Amino acid sequence: MAEQLLKSKNVLLTGASRGIGSAIAEIYAKHGARLYIVARDEEKLAGVAEKCKELGSPEVSIIQADLTKGDDLVRVAAEVGGDLDVLVNNAGMAATGGILQGNPDEWEKIVMLNLVTPMKLTGLFAPALTSRKGYIINISSVAGLHAIKGQAPYCASKWGMTGWSLTCLEDLKEHGVGVTAIFPAYVESDMTASASFPSDQMIRPEDIAQAALLPFRMSRYAVPSEIVVRNAVRPQ
Numbered sequence: 248m249a250e251q252l253l254k255s256k257n258v259l260l261t262g263a264s265r266g267i268g269s270a271i272a273e274i275y276a277k278h279g280a281r282l283y284i285v286a287r288d289e290e291k292l293a294g295v296a297e298k299c300k301e302l303g304s305p306e307v308s309i310i311q312a313d314l315t316k317g318d319d320l321v322r323v324a325a326e327v328g329g330d331l332d333v334l335v336n337n338a339g340m341a342a343t344g345g346i347l348q349g350n351p352d353e354w355e356k357i358v359m360l361n362l363v364t365p366m367k368l369t370g371l372f373a374p375a376l377t378s379r380k381g382y383i384i385n386i387s388s389v390a391g392l393h394a395i396k397g398q399a400p401y402c403a404s405k406w407g408m409t410g411w412s413l414t415c416l417e418d419l420k421e422h423g424v425g426v427t428a429i430f431p432a433y434v435e436s437d438m439t440a441s442a443s444f445p446s447d448q449m450i451r452p453e454d455i456a457q458a459a460l461l462p463f464r465m466s467r468y469a470v471p472s473e474i475v476v477r478n479a480v481r482p483q
Contacts (some may be wrong), residue, residue, distance in 0.1 A: 262338030380423030
């Protein structure tokens, strides 16, 4: 029988309809996780759910939600309930302009989805995660480690995620909860479709999914608090 690192574990994954989110959903499905997948696009979620069932997930629940809305967050928490083992905060969005060209209203949306939403979800599920000695995966970005010209709002949200994730680990590890932040560079996805970085040199979503599986390969004595994944094109 194939190794199943997440057998019978209940996982909530946001931003699961595409890119990194769908890749994580698929690799977790292969490892036996029961999945709650969340995104705004219900049709795409249905496709991801079907694939995850084919790959071995015993149960996949679709939750269509706009996570920038407080009522939707509460509804997600109610649908998942108190039996959560793993929370993956993946949903996010990028900026479309720098400080001089950008729209402050858009900046607020970026900070809300990229930072405030994960904070709120963590708060809502912290009691369940502590009672079950669960795990939190936060998908950040290298933009949370250093400045990127023209991406100030995005960097601000991801720097906030860095501080949030590392502090959550300090607060929750005494309760048996692990927290990992993953910092990808350019990943091939809809979000990076207009990036100047060559698409044929971008990280694949499946690479980040492997990083999201790493914590479950380790013993309870170790936690990879920060995983940085850089772009690298190696000779074949």
